[in-house]
Amino acid sequence: MSSSQDIVIIGGGHAAAQLCAGLAEAGQGARVHLVCEEASIPYHRPPLSKTFLRSPEEAPQLHRAEAWYAEAGITLHLGDPASAIDRAARTVTLRSGAVLGWERLVLATGTRARRLPALVGLSNVALLRAADEAAQLRSMLSAAQQVTVLGGGFIGLEVAATALGLGKHVTVLESAPRLLSRAVSPALSEHVLATHRAAGMDIRVGAKTGAWRTEGQRLAAIEVDGQALPVDLLMVGIGAVPETALAEAAGLECADGIVVDAYMQTSDEAVLAVGDCTRFPDRRAGQALRLESVQNANDQARTAVATLTGAARPHDAVPWFWSDQGSLRLQMAGLVPAEGTPGANTVRRPGPNAAGFSLLHYVNGMLRCVESVNAPVDHMMSRKLLEAGRSPDPAVAADPAVPLKTHLA
Ligand SMILES: Cc1cc2nc3c(=O)[nH]c(=O)nc-3n(C[C@H](O)[C@H](O)[C@H](O)COP(=O)(O)OP(=O)(O)OC[C@H]3O[C@@H](n4cnc5c(N)ncnc54)[C@H](O)[C@@H]3O)c2cc1C
Structure with a gap:
């Protein structure tokens, strides 16, 4: 990344926030512009369906305070969405009429509710x-x-x-x-x-x-x-649709998501895309996926930062997700095998108390996914097992007396 490089990020959600953090940490002096449709600086979305609804006083939880962006040399354009991308001229036009030039552009436009x-x-x-x-x-x-x-x-x-x-x-x-x-x-x-x-x-x-x-x-x-x-x-609450209108209008390949390669590059190498809006090749799944999760947004943003800073490496992350619903804390690591997958079997591992358990899903003896209910330690260990490509013997994995971390040794 040259010190004079101009990077424009269009988004303002989790992926954009992580990109800003990663670029600031890389410290290579790029001039970064963050273009947000929303009037707020990036905030955490998950609390919006949970604590935020319960507590009349709760404000959105910001990723970083506004002052941090100024200190990091990131120029904010809040409440002023990008309305057009000109790839030939390498410019983005905002609703206000402002025009920003870029050498690298990153789309982090997320999804909208259906x-x-x-x-x-x-x-x-x-x-x-x-x-x-x-x-x-x-x-x-x-x-x-x-x-x-x-x-x-x-x-x-x-x-x-x-x-x-x-x-x-x-x-x-x-x-x-x-x-x-x-x-x-x-x-x-x-x-x-x-x-x-x-x-x-x-x-x-x-x-x-x-x-x-x-x-x-x-x-x-x-x-x-x-x-x-x-x-x-x-x-x-009938799902979300990837926000691809800008990318499509700019002639970038889209297929229920902006199509990216393992480096988060779109069909135009100068333009990257990250987060919920992307369809990306997943090495473990052996197919292109579109995922909607904080983990995916953060990990893809890290991959994009590596690409932008000259340290490119292919994206490779174990997907994980959580959902809090009343007394249920659901945590998933990996992707659950489709129903009817040949060679699939599941073992149940009791959790730390009567309300908790994990379901370990195997395909042909390989651990593919672990779904945990009120069993956070087993969820964390499952992520590590999947990252390390370890598949504990199902009979042993079902024994709560044997900690899952034993299988990492
Ligand atoms: C209520 C709720 C609860 C959730 N709970 C969980 C959870 O418990 N666990 C979990 O893992 N995930 C959860 N998610 C999903 C998670 O929040 C998303 O996966 C994550 O926000 C994706 O990040 P992103 O940056 O790709 O997209 P987003 O966070 O959606 O951000 C996209 C941003 O781009 C902006 N934008 C779009 N078009 C333009 C444009 N033309 N110009 C400028 N800006 C534009 C949008 O306004 C938006 O601010 C939840 C989502 C919601 C809505």
């Missing part, structure tokens, strides 16, 4: 992606008695569990036959379902939603399995 067009603009319907939406949802929650969550994925269930903890009557509508079906094993889905139901959540899996009935600007009812379900507050 919407249902029929419900946009209704006063008792919420989405959750950014801090302003979380603040709106928090005030809507304080006024609601009954909360309906559309979508039994991570964010929907986290909001549902938070709402239940606030004393609301909560209904979750999931169209798939099980909860979290894209991310966890059927056995874990079953456990999550049973735990939330036991806590008093009304969860309907395989739910068929039909017509929506509005009264003025409010959603009054949804048809569920042929019956009208009255709605007080509806939170729509």
Whole structure:
């Protein structure tokens, strides 16, 4: 990286924050511009569906204070999204009309919450992606008695569990036959379902939603399995869509995500992309993936920093994820094998107490994924095992008297 290099980062979420930190640490004197659509400097998104909703006083937790960016020589462009990229001229135009030149450009544009067009603009319907939406949802929650969550994925269930903890009557509508079906094993889905139901959540899996009935600007009812379900507050948590519009308009290859190589370079080497918005080649999975997690955003940003600072190395990270839902602390390391994978088997390892356990998923004797429930030490050790490519004997791994770290020695 030459000392005069201009790097423009478009984003302002986890990946962008980690890029800024990595470039500052590398200390090679690049001029860095951070272009953020949101008016805030980068903050942590995970609390928005958890502690933030519970605590009226809680503010978004910043990655770093604003002064840090100035000290690191990073110029902030807040609340001024990038509206166009000119790859030939190597410029980015912002909504304000400002034009920034770059030698390397990094797209860290994340995802946006998937919407249902029929419900946009209704006063008792919420989405959750950014801090302003979380603040709106928090005030809507304080006024609601009954909360309906559309979508039994991570964010929907986290909001549902938070709402239940606030004393609301909560209904979750999931169209798939099980909860979290894209991310966890059927056995874990079953456990999550049973735990939330036991806590008093009304969860309907395989739910068929039909017509929506509005009264003025409010959603009054949804048809569920042929019956009208009255709605007080509806939170729509039906997944996220990668934010690729800028990249597509700039002629970069996209396929449900901005396509990058193992160095986070897009189809134009001068342009990198990181985080939720990317589709990247995963060595362990042997295929291209798009992941939505803090771990993925941070690790891809580290790979991009290495590329930008002349220390390029291929991306190679064990994916991991967590989700806090009421009494459940779910932690996943690796990717769960698809249902029906030949040679797959699972062993259950009891956790440190009755509420905890881990599911170790093997394929042809190789450890592929560990799903932990209220077993944080086993989760940490599982990540290390997967990073080291170790596959403990399933019978021994199932014995809680033998710490998983034994298998790392
Ligand atoms: C409520 C919630 C809870 C979550 N909980 C967890 C959790 O418990 N564990 C976990 O691992 N992950 C969790 N996630 C997912 C995690 O937050 C994301 O994977 C992570 O934020 C991805 O980082 P990113 O930088 O790729 O994208 P983001 O953090 O989404 O940031 C993208 C940023 O780019 C900005 N942007 C988009 N287009 C432009 C443009 N044209 N110009 C300028 N800026 C632009 C967006 O406004 C946004 O600020 C959660 C997400 C949400 C929303």
